[in-house]
Amino acid sequence: MSTEAVETLDEKTLKHPCYNCIAHKYARMHIPVAPKCNVSCNFCNRKYDCVNETRPGVTSEVLTPELARDKFKLVKDKVKNLTVVGIAGPGDPLANFEETKKSIELIKKEAPDITFCLSTNGLMLPFYADELIKLGVSHITITINSVDPKISGQIYKFVDYLGEKLEGEEAGKVLLHNQISGLKYITKKGIISKINIVMIKGLNDNHIPDIVKKVKECGAYMTNIMPLIPVAGSVFENRPTVDDLELNNMRKKCGLDLKQMYHCKQCRADAIGTLENDISGKFRKFDLKEIDENKIGSKKINYRFAVATKSGLNIDEHFGHATQLYIYDVINGEPKFLEKRSVDKYCIGINECSGHDDRISKIISAVSDCNAVLALRAGLEPISILNEKGIKLFQMYNKIDKGIERAIELLEKN
Template sequence: MSCSCTTSTNTQSELHASILQKINNHPCYSQDAHQHYARIHVAVAPACNIQCNYCNRKYDCSNESRPGVTSYKLKPEEAVKKVLHVGGLIQQLSVVGIAGPGDGLANPKQTFETFALLKKYAPDIKLCLSTNGLMIHKHIDEIAKYTIEHVTVTLNTVDESGEIGSKIYPWVFYEHKKHRGLEGAKLLLEKQLLGIKMLVERGILVKVNAVLIPGINDAHLPLVAKKVKELGVFIFNVMPLISKPEFGTKFGLDGVPSANHKQLMRAQEACDVNVKMMRHCRQCRADAVGLLGEDRSDEFFKESFADKSFEELSHHYNLNGRMKTHENIETWRRALRAANGKVLQEEALDKNALSSTGKTKLVAVTTRGNGLINDHFGSAKEFLIYEAGDKGIKFIMHRKVEKSYCMGKEGCDGTYPIDEIKTALMDCDLLLTQKIGECPQKELQSIHVACDESYADEPIEISVLKGVKKHFFAA
């Protein structure tokens, strides 16, 4: 038998197919999957081994949607019971993740006990772990043992001097000691890079998150993107800093501003040349439930599942029913792909790939999922943003607003919060929505956003291309 350093075409195809299988129904690792499949985070990891200036772990908090926040903590058995309870009700649930409210690997007993029980009682579900990366090297064998195929590592800097990291991390707790300042930052980076390397060598898909912190690491992020590509990371996600004084974080109290849409777009564009980018992240709570564009965590309390037996919950989970639901989702996705064609150009690096004129437009879309334009403007609390020309389109980001235009009878106080929406859509050229009233249409037209409801309930991608051609590239 001869040995070769080159990889055969067949091996490359097999590798590609194996990766596609891993991400196909994972809403975080696949942009397409996030409109069809749901995730659940179980809050079994309260402790953390580093302090981040953008983080404040808050409990019993239902009014904040950001990492580190949860309404209640769970023991491993309670967490698995919750997954079975939710998985029976939300059958498109495909992923369970441990993402806090602290760090999963700072709570290894709870984390791996949870994963062990999940493999036993929910064998169809994908297992995910989010971590700051400090302790991956200590637990790599356990990660592999429990077939945790997706690990997210937060890596905000690759500055070996520790200067940038010391502005983000006041301390790092390792080997029974708090390491502060430059020492802590350099130690953390060393372990993060080692951990990522070990994960990739084991064939585990790695997503790297980086928090975009204005004035601290924003100009540095392309170097992070370059490094993670060298390490073999699957996907890179730039998350905007969420920083308000009422959140109680160090950055918020010190007046470090949240990152805005323009800053995020610039950072994504600067990093896109180096690595595959994730653009659909929702910066989920530690107890998030549902599709990425929704959070149903407040629907599921301990009282609804904690006292039930595993036998009862396993029956409720209905593995056969879930498999049928997932088969139906895949049938629908195939139909959507056929309807949309190949208009989506995820790898497009310049406007010429999308437009014959070199000029593109930004299109906002309202959706409740399933790949359709199926949400009224009045109820929309987020917008999907696409860049489009007459040749193709590219997904750019989602943009949230705190209040929808129409808050319903219970929430209506006689005002309509159009100003926040206009700010969110200020740079857009076209809005595609299921339905929009005359008044909000006029408001959006005042900032030069055309509105079109003629593509209601149609597939998003092909409709974005058709809409742009209709409004801006007509002969």
């Protein structure tokens, strides 16, 4: 690759937080305008209005292109560091091409300089690549979980290709052919491509280096190896996931061949904000004419909770280990995800979990508007300090919504 080409890639990715790890100060907005999907993945369960989950395929609303434009205008006005608009579902953007196309056209009229990107399974990429280029899409992510049709046949239930339902190895062959041909074409046309790979223990984990080598040959800019999220209701709900050590070892191994992404948050289809601070809750389930900070703040909030969670599903993280807390409001008895808040890790070693006023003061500041903190475990010192500030800390392991119900019971008893 020439120096000129590298500089062009660097220039285009400078303000895209997913493609550039040092672009963390910039924000992105996912517009959920694509509900239909043409590939059924065994790890997917695309529940809408699932505020307790932070993962691909989840959204609290599906927007028309016109509503997506209107919401973009409001978000752009309030989120000054917004540089990227992405379409990542909740289905596949190319299975909803007319909605995808119109959304991009409408938003481009409002903000010609905004960066447009989308994520796709690649099945229809050869059909729409030229139109995406004309629309000004500069970044495309393709999820390629295998370059062996036999393995693909175990990852996908079926592929709906031009009205024909394909299964097993046959589905894998068609999907792979279109993914690879589409990838080669868009990279030749100057599109910056990222390849998402879901690492599935015992299925494709040993095969991932082959995927990375193949997509490198086809011109991919980087790969993003992600852990399987065992989602309730999916075929793979009971399949074990990989730990951070296994995941990062694979990334390091594959990094010898191609640039790797280490900072992925496996975002929702309606995510807004920086990767470290998803503020989509501030813009969720409100009439678009009323998305105003003052009006949002005036809504009746019964309780506010900060939750220590690694999975985004359960209360499953030690208070002292958390680097971000999920904030939930209880409005009219219903828990609603508001946002994520970054905090300093309170416990950084066996002898470093107490006596740090600077750390605890920052955490208290981050949760000062909360009634309680919910965590898997916590030390006596933070429990005592939070209690002095009028903030309860409840230790429990439970699903987030159930934990919030229990916390409300305990607060009302007192």
